[in-house]
Amino acid sequence: MNLKRYLSSVLTLTEFELRKLRHDSSQIWLRSVQPALWLIVFGEVFSKIRAIPTGGVSYLQFMTPGVLAQSVMFVAIFYGITVVWERDLGLLNKLLSTPAPRSTIVLGKALSAGVRGIFQAIAVLILALIIRVNMSLTPLSVLGVFVIIILLGMSFSSLSMALAPVFRTRERMMGIGQAITMPLFFASNAIYPVSLMPDWLKTIAIMNPLSYAVDAMRGLLITGDLSALPIDILAITIATTVLVVLASLSFRKIIS
Amino acid sequence: MTDRAVVVEGLTKIYPRVKAVDEVSFTVDEGEIFGLLGPNGAGKTTTVRMLLTLIKPTSGRMSVFGIDGLTHPEKVRQMAGYVPQDVSVDGELTGYENILMYSKLYGVPGKERGRRIKDVLGYLDLQDRADDMVSTYSGGMMRRLEIAQTLVNRPRILFLDEPSIGLDPAAQRAIWELVNRLRDEFGATIFLTTHDMNEADTLCDRIGIMDKGRLVIIGQPSQLKATVGGDVLTINSKTPDCVNKLKELGYSIVSESLGGQFDLLVSNGEALIPHLLESLKAVGVEVEAVSLKKPTLGDVFLKYTGARMEGGETWIEARRARRTFRRLTG
Numbered sequence: 001m002n003l004k005r006y007l008s009s010v011l012t013l014t015e016f017e018l019r020k021l022r023h024d025s026s027q028i029w030l031r032s033v034q035p036a037l038w039l040i041v042f043g044e045v046f047s048k049i050r051a052i053p054t055g056g057v058s059y060l061q062f063m064t065p066g067v068l069a070q071s072v073m074f075v076a077i078f079y080g081i082t083v084v085w086e087r088d089l090g091l092l093n094k095l096l097s098t099p100a101p102r103s104t105i106v107l108g109k110a111l112s113a114g115v116r117g118i119f120q121a122i123a124v125l126i127l128a129l130i131i132r133v134n135m136s137l138t139p140l141s142v143l144g145v146f147v148i149i150i151l152l153g154m155s156f157s158s159l160s161m162a163l164a165p166v167f168r169t170r171e172r173m174m175g176i177g178q179a180i181t182m183p184l185f186f187a188s189n190a191i192y193p194v195s196l197m198p199d200w201l202k203t204i205a206i207m208n209p210l211s212y213a214v215d216a217m218r219g220l221l222i223t224g225d226l227s228a229l230p231i232d233i234l235a236i237t238i239a240t241t242v243l244v245v246l247a248s249l250s251f252r253k254i255i256s
Numbered sequence: 257m258t259d260r261a262v263v264v265e266g267l268t269k270i271y272p273r274v275k276a277v278d279e280v281s282f283t284v285d286e287g288e289i290f291g292l293l294g295p296n297g298a299g300k301t302t303t304v305r306m307l308l309t310l311i312k313p314t315s316g317r318m319s320v321f322g323i324d325g326l327t328h329p330e331k332v333r334q335m336a337g338y339v340p341q342d343v344s345v346d347g348e349l350t351g352y353e354n355i356l357m358y359s360k361l362y363g364v365p366g367k368e369r370g371r372r373i374k375d376v377l378g379y380l381d382l383q384d385r386a387d388d389m390v391s392t393y394s395g396g397m398m399r400r401l402e403i404a405q406t407l408v409n410r411p412r413i414l415f416l417d418e419p420s421i422g423l424d425p426a427a428q429r430a431i432w433e434l435v436n437r438l439r440d441e442f443g444a445t446i447f448l449t450t451h452d453m454n455e456a457d458t459l460c461d462r463i464g465i466m467d468k469g470r471l472v473i474i475g476q477p478s479q480l481k482a483t484v485g486g487d488v489l490t491i492n493s494k495t496p497d498c499v500n501k502l503k504e505l506g507y508s509i510v511s512e513s514l515g516g517q518f519d520l521l522v523s524n525g526e527a528l529i530p531h532l533l534e535s536l537k538a539v540g541v542e543v544e545a546v547s548l549k550k551p552t553l554g555d556v557f558l559k560y561t562g563a564r565m566e567g568g569e570t571w572i573e574a575r576r577a578r579r580t581f582r583r584l585t586g
Contacts, residue, residue: 012360023389075539088262094405095543097338098310098361099330099340255310 009100014107018115022041025119032123034218039064040061040128050155057222064128064135065091066190067117068145068154069210071124072117075179076153078162079113081173087254088170096255103248106161110244113157114150121149134222141220144229148220151236152213158243165253259321259444262307263287267316269302274403276302278469279316284462284485286321287365287437289446293553294466295565300449301341303466304415321412334362337406341417341449345401348389351382353572354390360508362409376404379448380434396427403434407442410468414438416448420455432459453565463553467561477553483553485558487525490531492517501539507532525550 021027039060047059052064086092095105128135133162160177167173186208187201194202205211216232217223219245262284269277279301284290292300305314307320309329319333345354354377359369377383380400385393390401399419406414419435420428432455438444450456456463457477464474473480494516495501502509502518511519522528525548536543557565574585 003552009361012357016346016349016353016357019353020346023348053423090344091346093305093340093342094338094344094402095308096359097336097340098332098358099334100361101330101362140390196259236355 006101006104006148007083009104010123011113013033014098014104014112017109017112021116021119026123028119028123029127031071031075031120031203032127036127038070038106038191039124039131039133043067044131051059052196054193058134060131060133061135061222062218062226063191064124064133064189066214068124068128068149068217069188069214070185071120072149072152072179072213073184073210075116075120076113077160077177078165078166078173079109079157079160080192081108081170081177082255083161083164084170085166093255100121102251103244104178105249106248107159109161110154110157110247111150111163114153117149117153117256121145134225136221143215144212144220147214148216148233151233151240152209153239155209155236155243158247160242162243162247162250165250184208184210187254209236211234212239258265259286260284260319261288261321262290263305263317264303265317267303267318269299269306269308269311269504270314271453274289275469276305276385280466280469280471282464282471282474283445284445286445286569287439287443289435290458290463290477291456291460291463292447292466293451293453293557294449295451295581297468298466299469299498300466301417302546304417304447304449304508305333305340308336308415309333312327318412321445335412337403337409337414337415337444339399339402339406339414339419341421342546343398345390345398345405347389349390349398350387351393351401351404352377352386353389354401355408357503358405363502364408372410376407377385379407380404383419384500394427395423399423400430401428407438410442411444413445413447414460417447418450419448420450420452428455435459438565451565453557457553465557465560467557467563472560473556479554480553481551484555486521486523488549489525489528490517490547490549491520491532491536491543493543495541498541501536505535505539533559 016046043060043063046063050059052059052062083092086095096102112182125135125137139211160173163176164173167176187204187209190210191206194205194211212232216236218230219229260283261281262282264283265281267277267280280299280303281324290422292303294300302522305311307323307325309332312326321335323335325332330456344495349357352373355373356369359373364372382397382400382404388441393401403414416435420431421432432549435446436449436459439446448460455562460477462474462476463480465472465480486580488510492515498516498518499512502520507520507522509518509522529546529548533543533546554565557563
């Protein structure tokens with residue numbers, strides 16, 4: 001299996017995941033309902049009470065990158081359910097009977113979660129513009145945000161796919177998805193700064209890849225402070241790599 | 257050594273609570289239609305999945321066209337096509353996209369792709385619906401599309417797991433014809449599993465009967481049926497002396513009932529009937545009715561496993577059994 005064939009397998013899997021999205025794009029809008037509630041209801045109210053120190057920007061500005069990251073994470077974290085579903089249907093058996101290596105299946109699906117995340121993010125960005133959140137949308141900042149989103153989508157979809165062969169049923173995976181998304185969201189800097197947290201929560205937030213993605217996007221879109229960007233990108237890249245490898249290893253057990 | 261399509265030696269798969277496949281050995285020749293026949297849970301699907309390198313055997317060896325599946329799984333997968341029992345086409349894509357995806361995964365060169373996809377769509381009579389979403393297809397069309405996905409790679413061997421399960425009789429017959437054409441026109445070796453004795457009998461050159469993980473017997477359907485004993489010829493006659501007349505003529509009577517019904521064990525029953533009637537008439541026996549029962553693979557199964565193989569299972573029952581099995585082993 002040479003490199004060209006390997007990459008072609010990965011891109012093929014990504015391509016057809018995205019073709020499904022093209023056939024039915026309504027899910028992007030359905031999945032925008034929750035971010036909309038966070039921005040319009042939660043964001044507006046907390047802007048009024050000014051309870052959270054946001055460092056010179058409005059609370060809506062502060063939380064927009066957080067909601068962006070959350071919407072991408074929610075898309076990605078349920079990829080494990082899709083994998084279990086495809087196994088139950090028989091789709092996965094057939095996919096695994098092709099010469100495509102297991103890791104290309106994981107990588108292809110992870111990459112598609114990242115690209116899907118971009119479409120989701122565009123929906124949230126449009127929403128933020130409608131409610132007049134002041135953001136710096138330059139070609140470079142948008143490009144940077146898209147890179148972060150691809151890595152974020154890849155890492156959380158890989159986490160989910162790594163868990164799928166362990167928990168094995170759709171019902172359990174649904175439970176796992178719900179059990180980890182909210183804690184990951186709250187134990188991050190998405191809707192309040194880490195400095196407000198008790199020490200034990202700070203430790204979790206610092207280990208949470210979501211925090212780095214939010215920090216990077218906040219720098220790019222809102223504050224313009226890019227001093228932490230290299231560390232943020234490094235942290236997300238490491239998390240993505242580790243989780244993709246874990247998912248590829250775990251994936252061998254999916255059907256046996 | 258002739259070119260064997262499949263060689264399996266002592267293949268075994270043990271799950272924590274189940275011995276799914278137990279020391280199975282057999283060979284399949286190139287160009288053959290070979291079938292594994294047995295009830296649900298016999299280990300047929302597990303055997304196929306091991307051959308396709310989807311799961312690792314606990315012990316034993318296997319090769320496909322001389323390539324060892326344990327050391328070169330990707331080479332085996334490149335040569336083989338697999339149509340699983342469950343629906344394996346993606347309903348969220350069009351028929352064309354389903355085939356395109358597999359042509360890419362099998363590494364069909366870009367230049368050839370368009371032509372090959374067009375060929376298989378035509379061959380399987382799907383060209384008119386190629387751009388429709390697969391979720392709108394009928395069961396028979398989905399099965400044909402699944403076969404099309406593998407044909408685009410021109411496999412040397414095709415593994416069909418319960419190819420006609422859940423299909424209506426007309427679609428079932430169409431699949432049987434297709435399987436024969438695939439062998440005759442593409443020269444593909446066909447390896448299928450089935451619990452349908454009729455399917456095994458009409459479609460397969462050779463069959464192996466599996467029960468509880470073991471391969472109990474292997475051979476041509478006609479050979480296997482011959483081992484059960486001959487045909488049973490039943491005649492009804494009210495002529496009082498019939499029993500003795502039959503015995504005088506040298507027939508062995510396996511059973512007789514009060515109403516004047518006699519079961520005779522014979523060989524080549526169809527050819528014997530006119531002869532028998534003539535000779536009975538000559539000795540003054542009047543026959544009211546004759547019927548012939550040929551041995552079936554069900555009789556073969558009964559003989560070698562000591563159990564009756566229940567027929568007429570539905571796809572839903574098979575899936576339920578499979579899910580239970582997964583829960584046990586998972």
